[in-house]
Amino acid sequence: MSFNTISVIGLGYIGLPTAAMFASRKKKVIGVDVNQHAVDTINRGEIHIVEPDLDMIVHAAVTEGYLKAVLKPEPADAFLIAVPTPFKKSLNQDDIPEPDLTYIQKAAEAIAPVLKKGDLVILESTSPVGATEQMAEWLAAARPDLSFPSANSEATDEMVDVNVAHCPERVLPGHVVRELVENDRVIGGITAKCSARAVELYNTFVQGECVITNARTAEMAKLTENSCRDVQIAFANELSIICDKLDIDVWELISLANRHPRINILQPGPGVGGHCIAVDPWFIVSKTPEEAKLIHTARKVNDAKPEWVINKVKIAIADFLQANPEKTAKDVTIACYGLAFKPDIDDLRESPALNITKKIAKMHSGRIIAVEPNIKALPIIAAEIELQKLGNAINIADIHLLLVDHVMFKANRPEKGVIIDTKGIW
Known part of the structure; x- marks a missing residue:
């Protein structure tokens, strides 16, 4: 038919x-x-x-x-x-x-x-x-x-x-x-x-090719693909935390390690977002919690990365105020670059960048601005955040937090202020 x-x-x-x-x-x-x-x-x-x-x-x-x-x-x-x-x-x-x-x-x-x-x-x-x-x-x-x-x-x-x-x-x-x-x-x-x-x-x-299997295996295939990515990202994210503590440039380290013909470490970031990789592993863990130990641990590592980023922002605020004793926290403007869950799209679902920006807005008494070239307006849940164009943010902010490696950000590194780069492009 x-x-x-x-x-x-x-x-x-x-x-x-x-x-x-x-x-x-x-x-x-x-x-x-x-x-x-x-x-x-x-x-x-x-x-x-x-x-x-x-x-x-x-x-x-x-x-x-x-x-x-x-x-x-x-x-x-x-x-x-x-x-x-x-x-x-x-x-x-x-x-x-x-x-x-x-x-x-x-x-x-x-x-x-x-x-x-x-x-x-x-x-x-x-x-x-x-x-x-x-x-x-x-x-x-x-x-x-x-x-x-x-x-x-x-x-x-x-x-x-x-x-x-x-x-x-x-x-x-x-x-x-x-x-x-x-x-x-x-x-x-x-x-x-x-x-x-x-x-x-x-x-x-x-x-x-349309490859035939049964319904359960087809369901598990998609979950497996995304869980595999989640585990690989968790390794990169954990590595970035370790390198920060040991005063090692994680981006250089990964580049060197990936010169080995059988090594391909992914790039770390501020967390994992989207409606697939950040969600699908839980479907496996919820069904088989005793068996999915590695998948569960990877989820915990990636879910914890945003808090690590926020702590870096807190340290940056403290350092900035120490260097500028005439100012208070209310005088410190923070710019967050990127709100989507990955580069060059407008999808905010499960976005660690958006969640990090929202949490910073709640904890910081100063001005919070965001740069997201792929959206025209912020969702209601982020109403306390001010959407600005890239040039304005670079000129206004005291602290620059790079969260998403959009193409337009790569050639526009701020010349002044404190930079926190979670994607290694600045």
Whole structure:
């Protein structure tokens, strides 16, 4: 069965590019989002996020009538769910956050009324192991008149009305359009037919290989990729703390160590952010807390790095006041360069840079300014922070805190004031 109409639930950093890629292949795409602003923006042929080349693709797709955005799901042949999967604070004794599948459940319940026999439902959201099977159960509960696949059922593919699979995104912000097309995709159907139909759908635009496995392994594959990165970053972050104590330049050290043909140490930073690397390892730890010791420790190391940075700022304030005894803390202006969770994007989700800046604003009685070239306004949660242009910040601030290595920062090192460089570019 061909897929004439495709629905994408969640039009964020993954959902919108995915919807646009299907639409660019002349497929009718219905994007669904609860955000009225996002829906209105897309229907004007514009985008509400920063992602290179995406604006042109969306504009063409909307203008040609292949893409529209709505607030409620409409009938389609395939449904891709790309909603957030955050974690909630756990009350267990180990203080391990637990996955919050509320958004997935609400998305499943929203599409259930418009499902029909022959449809395909794919969970793209990065999820804990078992989430795809749980989604199928929610769908089955909402539509008892239809049959859904189950890992524990003896029902054959011929007895299943709606196919269900998991296909995690594996793209890098800033390169999403290209990587959606070129990267391999891991396809994990609950049954073999579910996988085959998902491969058929993604072959619409994916040029990479669609590798088939089961749903649980597909879920674990994405978690494994991000947990591996988290462990590697934790090593670099821990190394930076050690080097600071031993009065060693960590950037030079890593550069020297990486000259070994089998060594590739990553670069340290102020912490780990985004909705993947900072979140996904907890999905593994929450399921297997006794076994995931290294992954758990890496999370603790990376989560502790922002406080280490804040302590460096406190020391810098004290040193500045000692050198300028006529001034008080209220006279000290701090500029924080970068609020996004990684360079040259506008994504603030789980951003250590934003959280560090907010905490400094709360603890410091003086002026706090931020430079973030990829956003036009600060979120409400950071209202006490003053957004400034780069040139103004360089001239105004007494303490310069570099948090994100945006391209425009690299050639604009402040000539005066105290510099705290967490990315090694100044």
